[in-house]
Amino acid sequence: NAGVMQNPRHLVRRRGQEARLRCSPMKGHSHVYWYRQLPEEGLKFMVYLQKENIIDESGMPKERFSAEFPKEGPSILRIQQVVRGDSAAYFCASSVYSGTMNEQYFGPGTRLTVT
Amino acid sequence: DQQVKQNSPSLSVQEGRISILNCDYTNSMFDYFLWYKKYPAEGPTFLISISSIKDKNEDGRFTVFLNKSAKHLSLHIVPSQPGDSAVYFCAASGDSGNTGKLIFGQGTTLQVKP
Numbered sequence: 001n002a003g004v005m006q007n008p009r010h011l012v013r014r015r016g017q018e019a020r021l022r023c024s025p026m027k028g029h030s031h032v033y034w035y036r037q038l039p040e041e042g043l044k045f046m047v048y049l050q051k052e053n054i055i056d057e058s059g060m061p062k063e064r065f066s067a068e069f070p071k072e073g074p075s076i077l078r079i080q081q082v083v084r085g086d087s088a089a090y091f092c093a094s095s096v097y098s099g100t101m102n103e104q105y106f107g108p109g110t111r112l113t114v115t
Numbered sequence: 116d117q118q119v120k121q122n123s124p125s126l127s128v129q130e131g132r133i134s135i136l137n138c139d140y141t142n143s144m145f146d147y148f149l150w151y152k153k154y155p156a157e158g159p160t161f162l163i164s165i166s167s168i169k170d171k172n173e174d175g176r177f178t179v180f181l182n183k184s185a186k187h188l189s190l191h192i193v194p195s196q197p198g199d200s201a202v203y204f205c206a207a208s209g210d211s212g213n214t215g216k217l218i219f220g221q222g223t224t225l226q227v228k229p
Binding site: 031045048055059091095098108109 | 119121146147149151156157158159160161164166204206214215216217218219220221222
């Protein structure tokens with residue numbers, strides 16, 4: 001049973017370009033969470049999605065960031081017009097159930113560098 | 116507003132001894148707590164969890180203790196092994212909305228010396 005897959009593992013973008021980060025949850029998991037880890041900090045929640053629905057986006061920056069989890073295919077985190085402050089590690093996690101009392105399993109992360 | 120705090124950035128322990136990692140939280144709505152271990156350039160790996168209705172959960176060398184009145188939890192690793200050297204994050208869930216989103220502490224870097 002493959003774990004959570006993320007690609008690319010490393011992404012370099014120039015300021016103003018778009019970044020697309022992909023996440024395939026574990027088999028049987030229909031709940032996806034995105035977190036961001038800035039240098040020297042802990043992980044910060046960004047968004048929680050189920051298939052075709054955004055459930056909680058309270059941690060998403062108001063502009064330039066969007067996420068989707070289509071019926072078919074991976075979840076996508078999109079960052080438009082990237083700035084240097086977007087440089088971070090972005091982690092996706094998946095779970096079997098929603099709500100509390102259940103573990104989230106993390107992918108290896110995508111390290112975004114904005115030059 | 117840091118709702119989950121790990122006040123010790125680092126901890127060094129001799130192989131075979133006990134490692135104790137601490138975590139404090141401020142939000143009394145949290146009802147589920149987890150510990151994750153993270154190696155550089157990898158994603159966090161789930162270690163152990165505890166519900167707020169319990170005060171202890173044990174899994175092999177790992178035990179998590181929860182003191183609700185003090186809003187404090189700790190992870191004990193006995194005996195510590197060099198392979199345990201990593202960053203350890205505590206996380207909590209259960210605040211408003213009950214969506215399962217995790218609130219993480221800043222992490223504690225554990226070094227186990229051979």
